[in-house]
Amino acid sequence: MWMYVLAGLVCVTASCRRNAREWSDPTPQALLTGPYVLLTGPEKALIAFRNTSRENATVEWKTEQRGGSQAARRQGDRYWVNLTGLTRGDLITYVVKIGGLKAGEGSFRVGPAADDKSGRFAVFGDTRTNHQVHRAVIEALAKEKIDLFLHTGDMVERGGKPDQWVTFFQIERPLMAKAPILPAIGNHDIGNRGYYNSHFFLDKWAKNSSYYVTDWGNVRFISLDVTIVCVRCREYEFVVRALEEGAAYDKTMVMFLHNPPYSAGGHGSDLQLRSVLAPLAKKYGVELVVTGHDHHYERTKPIDGTTYIVSGSAGAPIRPVEPEDFTASARTEPHYVLIDADGDKLAIRSVNLRGEVFDSTTIPPNPPGGPPPPPPGEPK
Ligand SMILES: [Fe+2]
Structure with a gap:
C-alpha cells in the first residue's frame, strides 16, 4: 500500500505514472470492459472486451461436443472475436486470455434447441x-x-x-x-x-x-x-x-x-x-x-x-x-x-x-x- 502511495507522490514522468496505475491495479491483467456477448445472428455471436495492454488476446471456447481458440481482432483498445456455426441449445463457455493469462470468462447460448420455444x-x-x-x-x-x-x-x-x-x-x-x-x-x-x-x-x-x-x-x-x-x-x-x-x-x-x-x-x-x-x-x-x-x-x-x-x-x-x-x-x-x-x-x-x-x-x-x-x- 505505502509503496503505491510513495510511487504516486514521486512520479513525474508519464511512464512512471502509468506504472503506478498498473501497480495499484489488484489484477494487472484485468480488462477495462467485458467480456460480454452480442448475438449477431441465429448461430453466431461476438465476444467483446476492451483491453489497454498491447499483448496478444485470445478467446478459448468450448461446448460439450467441441471447442476452439481464436485470436481476438483489435481496433484501438476494442477487441472482439466472431464465433460462427454455433449450435442452438449448446452452452458455450469461454475464457479470454491476455498474453497467455486468464483475464475474463463467461458462458452463454445463442438460442434454445431447435424444437424448444x-x-x-x-x-x-x-x-x-x-x-x-x-x-x-x-x-x-x-x-x-x-x-x-x-x-x-x-x-x-x-x-x-x-x-x-x-x-x-x-x-x-x-x-x-x-x-x-x-x-x-x-x-x-x-x-x-x-x-x-x-x-x-x-x-x-x-x-x-x-x-x-x-x-x-x-x-x-x-x-x-x-x-x-x-x-x-x-x-x-x-x-x-x-x-x-x-x-x-x-x-x-x-x-x-x-x-x-x-x-x-x-x-x-x-x-x-x-x-x-x-x-x-x-x-x-x-x-x-x-x-x-x-x-x-x-x-x-x-x-x-x-x-x-x-x-x-x-x-x-x-x-x-x-x-x-x-x-x-x-x-x-x-x-x-x-x-x-x-x-x-x-x-x-x-x-x-x-x-x-x-x-x-x-x-x-x-x-x-x-x-x-x-x-x-x-x-x-
Ligand atoms: Fe431518457
Missing part, C-alpha cells in the same frame, strides 16, 4: 447515475437463471464521457458473464463520439445502425432507435421488414426502445412515437413493447392486443407515476422484469430489490390486425 429474458433500464442501485439490480439478476437481457437505454448519464462507459460495463460484468445483452440506445447514451455504437460493436454486425433484430427461439426482438419516427426512412423500412417476416413465421414479437409510446410518468407518452409504432404493432401483431426513459415501472392494459411496459428504474432518480386510463400496474421503486417465453405466451414478473414480485401477468398471442372484437353484448 422457451426462454427467460430480463429487462431493466435507465442505469445512469446511482451506481449502488445499478449494482444491486445486476447482483440480483446475476442470481436469476436468464438466457439474455434487454437494456432499455440511458445506460450512462453522459454518453460522451468515456469513463462513464467503463463504470457501466464494470458494474454489469457479473451479469454479462452469463447472458448476452440486447441494448437499446437512450437519449443520454448519445454523445458526439459514438461510444454507444463502438461499445456494442454495431459497426461489426449491424451496419453501424442503432437498430437491429434478434431471434431467440420463437421470440423476435426488435431494438429501435427513436429515429423510427421518420416514416419511410431507413429504420422504418427495416422494422417493417422485420415485422412482416416475424408475422409470416408466427413469431412472438417484442419491440424495445428507450422512449415510451405509453407512459403515465414524468416525461409521459411520446405521442409522435405512438403515432408510428401503435399502427405497426396492431398490423403485425406485436405482443409486447418494452421501453424506459420514465423512471418508474408501468404496464398497460393490452392496447389493440399489445402490452406496453416502462422499465426505467435501475439507477436513475426515481420519478412519480400517476396512473392513466391505459395503466394496468404502476410502481415507483428500483426493479427488473423477468419474461418467460413459453410456447406462444409471455409470462411477466416484475421484481423489486427486496425480491418481491409486485406485478405479474401472462400475455397471450396477438394475431396480426389485433385481437378479434368481443362478441356482441360483452364489454370491450
Whole structure:
C-alpha cells in the first residue's frame, strides 16, 4: 500500500505514472470492459472486451461436443472475436486470455434447441447515475437463471464521457458473464463520439445502425432507435421488414426502445412515437413493447392486443407515476422484469430489490390486425 502511495507522490514522468496505475491495479491483467456477448445472428455471436495492454488476446471456447481458440481482432483498445456455426441449445463457455493469462470468462447460448420455444429474458433500464442501485439490480439478476437481457437505454448519464462507459460495463460484468445483452440506445447514451455504437460493436454486425433484430427461439426482438419516427426512412423500412417476416413465421414479437409510446410518468407518452409504432404493432401483431426513459415501472392494459411496459428504474432518480386510463400496474421503486417465453405466451414478473414480485401477468398471442372484437353484448 505505502509503496503505491510513495510511487504516486514521486512520479513525474508519464511512464512512471502509468506504472503506478498498473501497480495499484489488484489484477494487472484485468480488462477495462467485458467480456460480454452480442448475438449477431441465429448461430453466431461476438465476444467483446476492451483491453489497454498491447499483448496478444485470445478467446478459448468450448461446448460439450467441441471447442476452439481464436485470436481476438483489435481496433484501438476494442477487441472482439466472431464465433460462427454455433449450435442452438449448446452452452458455450469461454475464457479470454491476455498474453497467455486468464483475464475474463463467461458462458452463454445463442438460442434454445431447435424444437424448444422457451426462454427467460430480463429487462431493466435507465442505469445512469446511482451506481449502488445499478449494482444491486445486476447482483440480483446475476442470481436469476436468464438466457439474455434487454437494456432499455440511458445506460450512462453522459454518453460522451468515456469513463462513464467503463463504470457501466464494470458494474454489469457479473451479469454479462452469463447472458448476452440486447441494448437499446437512450437519449443520454448519445454523445458526439459514438461510444454507444463502438461499445456494442454495431459497426461489426449491424451496419453501424442503432437498430437491429434478434431471434431467440420463437421470440423476435426488435431494438429501435427513436429515429423510427421518420416514416419511410431507413429504420422504418427495416422494422417493417422485420415485422412482416416475424408475422409470416408466427413469431412472438417484442419491440424495445428507450422512449415510451405509453407512459403515465414524468416525461409521459411520446405521442409522435405512438403515432408510428401503435399502427405497426396492431398490423403485425406485436405482443409486447418494452421501453424506459420514465423512471418508474408501468404496464398497460393490452392496447389493440399489445402490452406496453416502462422499465426505467435501475439507477436513475426515481420519478412519480400517476396512473392513466391505459395503466394496468404502476410502481415507483428500483426493479427488473423477468419474461418467460413459453410456447406462444409471455409470462411477466416484475421484481423489486427486496425480491418481491409486485406485478405479474401472462400475455397471450396477438394475431396480426389485433385481437378479434368481443362478441356482441360483452364489454370491450
Ligand atoms: Fe431518457
